[in-house]
Amino acid sequence: MKKLIKRVLLGVGLVVGLSVLGTVWILGRGGAFRKIEPHFAGNCETLPLDASAEDMAIDRERGYAYLSYLDRQSIVKGSATVQGTIMRVDLGKPTLLADPALAGQPAFFRPHGLSLYIAPDGVRTLMAINHPANRGTEPESIVIFEEAEPGRFVMVDQVSSPLFNSPNDIAAVGPRQFYVANDKATGGGLAGALQQLGIGASPLVYYDGQEARVVAKDIASGGGINVSADGTTLYVAETAGMRLRILDRNPASGDVTDKARIPLGTSPDNVDVAADGSLTIGAHANTLALIRHFISGSPAPSQVLRVIPDNGGKPAIDEIYLDDGSNISAGSGGFTYGNKLLIGSITARQVQVCETN
Numbered sequence: 001m002k003k004l005i006k007r008v009l010l011g012v013g014l015v016v017g018l019s020v021l022g023t024v025w026i027l028g029r030g031g032a033f034r035k036i037e038p039h040f041a042g043n044c045e046t047l048p049l050d051a052s053a054e055d056m057a058i059d060r061e062r063g064y065a066y067l068s069y070l071d072r073q074s075i076v077k078g079s080a081t082v083q084g085t086i087m088r089v090d091l092g093k094p095t096l097l098a099d100p101a102l103a104g105q106p107a108f109f110r111p112h113g114l115s116l117y118i119a120p121d122g123v124r125t126l127m128a129i130n131h132p133a134n135r136g137t138e139p140e141s142i143v144i145f146e147e148a149e150p151g152r153f154v155m156v157d158q159v160s161s162p163l164f165n166s167p168n169d170i171a172a173v174g175p176r177q178f179y180v181a182n183d184k185a186t187g188g189g190l191a192g193a194l195q196q197l198g199i200g201a202s203p204l205v206y207y208d209g210q211e212a213r214v215v216a217k218d219i220a221s222g223g224g225i226n227v228s229a230d231g232t233t234l235y236v237a238e239t240a241g242m243r244l245r246i247l248d249r250n251p252a253s254g255d256v257t258d259k260a261r262i263p264l265g266t267s268p269d270n271v272d273v274a275a276d277g278s279l280t281i282g283a284h285a286n287t288l289a290l291i292r293h294f295i296s297g298s299p300a301p302s303q304v305l306r307v308i309p310d311n312g313g314k315p316a317i318d319e320i321y322l323d324d325g326s327n328i329s330a331g332s333g334g335f336t337y338g339n340k341l342l343i344g345s346i347t348a349r350q351v352q353v354c355e356t357n
Contacts, residue, residue, distance in 0.1 A: 036285060036301050036324040042341070044327065044354040047096050051084060053344035053351050055169065055270050056335045057116035057126065063092040064151050065335065065342055066101055066126060068111040073347045075110075076294055080133060084111050086126065088151050089351075091337050096353060101126075103154045106143055108133060113169030113225075113270075115178065125175045126153050129167045140164040142178065142207070161212040163205045169270065171225045171234065176209035177254070181222025181236055204236065206254040215256050219245065224270040224333070228277070233259070235279060235309075237268035244268060244281070246309055262315045266303060270333030270344075279307040282333035282343070285322065293330050293347070302331025302343060302352075321354070328352040 053067035070084030088101035112129040119125070124147040132138035139160040145153035157176070166184035173179065185201035204216040204225075220241030227234055227249070234247040234256055243263045247256040267287050272280040283303040284290050293300035304321035321334060321343065330346040343352035 036322065038323045038326070039319075040321045040323075040354060042339075042354050042356040044343075044352050046327070047089070047098070047351040047353050049087075049098060049349045049351060052347050052349055053087075054112060054332045054346050055114045056272075056333060056342060056344055057114045058272065058335050058337055058342075059116055059118070059124070059151075060275055060337060061118070062150060063090060063337065064101075065089040065091055065337065066114060066116065067098060067344070067351070068114040068128060069098070070110055070112075071349070073349065076347060083109050085109060086111060086114070086128060086145075086153070089342075090151075091340060098351075101151060101153055102145065103148060103152055105155055106130060106158060109143070111143075113167065113181075115170045115172040115226075117172035117174060117178075119175060123147065123175070124153075125172060127170055127172045127178055129164075129170055129180070130158070131167075140167050142167070142170060142180065144176065146175075159207060159212075161205070161207070163203060163212045163214060165203070168223055169225045169237075171227045173227055173231055173249075173251070173254075174209065176207075178207050179215075179225055179227075179234060179254075180205040180207070180212075181219065181225040183221045183223055183239065204256070206256075208254055215254065216247065223268060224281070226271040226273050226279075228273060235271050235273070237271050237281060239267045239269065239284075242267055244271075244279070244307060244309070260309065260315075262307065262309065262317070264305065264307075264317065266305070268305070270335075272333065272335045274336045279305075279309065280320075280334040280336050280341070281305045281307055282331055284330075289325070290330060293325075299325025300330040301325055302328050302345065304331070304334035304341065304343060320356075 051071040055068040057066045067087040069087040086101045087098040110131040117125045126145040130141045141160040144157040166182045168183035169181045171179045182202045202219040203214045206215045220238040223239035224237035236245040246260040266283040269282040285301040285303040290300040302323045306318045308316040335342045341354040
């Protein structure tokens with residue numbers, strides 16, 4: 001009997017020990033123990049807004065920044081009536097202001113991911129993910145806008161598909177063609193649990209102008225996506241995987257193949273492709289703090305990385321901005337225009353406008 005009791009106690013101790021170690025590992029992986037030391041080589045000012053700009057798209061030829069504009073802070077608190085829009089900031093003006101970029105939009109519009117496509121003839125198309133009022137029961141959609149005059153857009157189409165199961169970001173590659181990065185697995189159960197451990201489960205979807213299809217099944221929560229200037233490379237931020245996925249893209253078919261997976265040591269969000277081809281990636285340095293932020297409103301760190309995927313045969317990763325949430329909380333992306341760095345947030349009603357030295 002004593003031997004049996006000892007074995008039972010040993011087994012319980014082992015289970016408890018493994019559970020504690022597993023919890024510590026998960027917390028450590030999410031940055032819970034990371035010391036946040038704010039830094040930025042430049043100066044920043046705050047552009048106050050009435051809503052948050054979780055994502056942006058930069059028209060570098062015209063000097064416009066388009067903001068995915070939605071009062072997500074009110075939505076987190078339970079408001080069911082909040083609607084959003086797309087705003088425009090003229091980055092060439094001495095005083096930055098956000099003004100409306102749309103001449104018309106859907107009756108219900110809650111924008112998330114945003115992408116701008118500029119055709120060879122200069123015609124501009126702006127696309128936005130639109131979340132319905134009742135997520136999970138009503139269809140998710142992609143709203144397509146065309147430019148009616150410089151910097152002003154009108155709605156021309158709205159596309160839905162069951163494959164847009166949990167769309168987070170979009171990469172426009174044509175006037176009606178785009179990729180959608182889903183941030184959750186289809187269904188749940190084991191697939192969802194594996195996803196939280198960084199093991200791929202979310203589908204990457206391509207819409208060819210007529211129909212949608214899955215082109216990659218193993219994305220570890222697609223939090224951001226963008227495309228290279230020549231259209232041959234996709235960059236996907238795998239938030240749960242804490243890495244950047246690089247995919248070769250066939251422009252004719254839309255098919256993709258794995259090229260590289262770059263560990264980032266943090267949870268990446270939106271991806272901006274800078275004028276020089278480098279990537280500017282917003283990230284969440286402490287996901288536990290981000291969860292607390294959604295629950296209680298406490299500050300969450302904001303982080304921005306600059307990534308050169310191939311810098312002499314290997315990737316170069318540089319943390320160019322880090323804040324503990326005092327200046328901007330829950331930052332979701334960094335977007336560049338010249339020496340300007342615009343930082344958006346999931347919930348903060350502001351954009352941080354920084355200039356590098």
